[in-house]
Amino acid sequence: MAYWLFKTEPDAFSIDDLKNAPEQQTFWEGIRNYQARNFLRDEVKVGDSVFIYHSSCKVPAVVGIAKVVKAAEPDPHQFDLSSDYYDAKSSTDSPRWVGVTLAYEQHLRPVTLQAIKANTALTELALKKGGRLSIMPIIEPEWQIILEMSGQS
DNA sequence: GCCAACGTTGGC
DNA sequence: GCCAACGTTGGC
Numbered sequence: 001m002a003y004w005l006f007k008t009e010p011d012a013f014s015i016d017d018l019k020n021a022p023e024q025q026t027f028w029e030g031i032r033n034y035q036a037r038n039f040l041r042d043e044v045k046v047g048d049s050v051f052i053y054h055s056s057c058k059v060p061a062v063v064g065i066a067k068v069v070k071a072a073e074p075d076p077h078q079f080d081l082s083s084d085y086y087d088a089k090s091s092t093d094s095p096r097w098v099g100v101t102l103a104y105e106q107h108l109r110p111v112t113l114q115a116i117k118a119n120t121a122l123t124e125l126a127l128k129k130g131g132r133l134s135i136m137p138i139i140e141p142e143w144q145i146i147l148e149m150s151g152q153s
Numbered sequence: 154g155c156c157a158a159c160g161t162t163g164g165c
Numbered sequence: 166g167c168c169a170a171c172g173t174t175g176g177c
Contacts, residue, residue, distance in 0.1 A: 134174090
């Protein structure tokens with residue numbers, strides 16, 4: 001059982017989109033970064049908990065929680081010529097990119113990047129290090145701290 | 154829209 | 166396999 005933070009641009013796909021999706025689930029598509037891919041493929045497991053983080057928006061923040069309901073499988077967009085995520089160097093024999101399926105759990109009172117940066121108890125969080133990673137691990141104590149910061153625990 | 158930080162690419 | 170150039174990300 002592990003904890004993760006997934007970034008998303010709310011203009012493209014927000015926590016509300018996840019909540020409103022069929023069965024409140026979505027295939028987390030379009031990860032095109034090797035480090036993030038390796039996490040998805042090797043370490044993200046069914047049952048893991050995920051903070052949804054909104055980036056590239058007015059108030060970057062952790063806005064909710066989702067659960068992993070399906071382990072990594074090939075991202076079909078990499079084979080779709082008409083997709084922005086198309087990758088000519090990937091093949092169906094050995095797909096380069098994968099995605100997992102997430103299920104909506106709950107909204108949180110947003111925990112802003114500003115607040116996260118200001119919290120000296122959060123020392124390990126990759127977000128603080130200006131990481132551009134779209135998927136990053138969170139250690140359990142820091143997951144709890146962020147939960148408490150949102151007023152839930 | 155700027156810019157810093159980081160990842161990826163490609164020449165050698 | 167190094168490293169410079171280039172592209173992308175994402176906060177401000």
